Amino acid sequence: MEILNDIKNVKLHSTAITIGNFDGVHVGHQKLISALENVASSQGLYKVIFTFKGHTSSILYPRKSLCLLTDFDDKIRFLKKCNPDFIITLDFDCSLSQMSYMDFFKEVLVNRLGCKALVIGENFRMGYRGMGNAQKIADLCDAHGVYLKVVSPAKVYGNVVSSTYIRNLISEGQVDVAKDYLGRYYEIKGVVVKGKQLGRTIGFPTVNLNCCKNRCLPKKGVYVTHTFACGNRYLSITNVGVKPTVKDDSEMTVESHLIGYSGDLYGEAVKIVFLKRIRDEIKFERIGDLKRQLQEDVRYALNYDNLFYNRHVLC
Known part of the structure; x- marks a missing residue:
């Protein structure tokens, strides 16, 4: 398996x-990639997943904030x-976003990447302003002898x-x-940073995460979680919010x-893995009530x- 961060000098x-x-x-992506596996295996082709370092929306809709489910490293890991x-x-x-779907198809997919089969979802769009819909892509595939698989x-x-x-x-919070x-x-990942250390005074020390700002955070509240640190897994409770009792x-x-x-x-x-939401974040009048x-x-x-x-053992 090879990762290519630049295709200027690539010829597949x-x-x-x-x-x-x-x-x-997610499972929708996994279904698409499974279809890619089937097509590639049946036709004796190399399997290629083409993605982007940043989300396309950051260029197409720069004023629209978007929280991400995975950072780049996790996306590649999955x-x-x-x-x-x-x-x-x-x-x-901007240059890539302004390339027409026809030019992207011919210059990038066919000429540079040697595309013989293309696997897309029904709602997939390609090229400038998303003008290349499934039907237009099908016409291009027919003209260039590329097999097209459209996945529901x-x-x-x-x-x-x-x-x-x-x-x-x-x-x-679901x-x-x-x-x-x-x-x-x-799951989310981050580096542990120093907080106010008030949890230690009531017997509940916490690790405070410095998270990526554009990650999707669960709704404010307390969750059952697993926290992975230094190669170990710990059962944990995790608060997402503004800690109203102490600040x-x-x-x-x-x-x-x-x-x-x-x-x-x-x-x-x-790494924190979120299993179940317990409750809303609450502002307590007394620290004893919080404890x-x-x-x-x-x-x-x-x-x-x-x-x-027990449930996983039974399954």
Whole structure:
């Protein structure tokens, strides 16, 4: 498997290609890549996943803020698990965004990447202003002898799977439901930074994450989570919000209390996997009330974790 960050001096041949932002690499993307695998295997072609370093919306709609389900490194990590022969990652810049779908098809896909088969979703658009729809792409494929496979959308619980739909689920706190659309539990990564250390004074030390600003954060509240640090997994409760009891500003923070852990993780990279939302974020009048609620949250997490693993064993 090879990752190509530039194709100016690349000349591939006999390839089957699929293209997309692949934010989240969710079950819809996985269905598309599975179709790519089938086409490539049946025709003896190399499997190519073509994606972008940044989301195309950042160029096409610069005034529209977009939170992402995966950062670039995680997206590549998940795409690697799909076992392509090549992953192409280009900067989606103004020049590329203004290329017509016909020029992109002929100059990039056919001439440079040796495309013999193209796998796209029903709603896929290509080229300047998205003018290359599925029908126009089909006409180009016919003219250039390229096999075209159009894949129907994946559905979960009758709903079409999309990155936008998953972002909405996460922003509503439905991380346990989002799991079925992602094909895994939602996770974020960050580096542990120093907070005000008030949790230590009430017996609930936390790790505070310095998260990527454009990542999709779950709805404010407390969650059952697993926190991965230094090669270990810890059951944890994680607060997403502004910590109204101990501070009063609008800065969003993510902090986890690792149940049963005592130590110093400052500067360490950690990953938090969100399993289940427990409750809303609450402003308590007294620190003692906060402590009692955190004790309840820990009991909830321990019970949920037992059910979580028993359920997976039974499955």
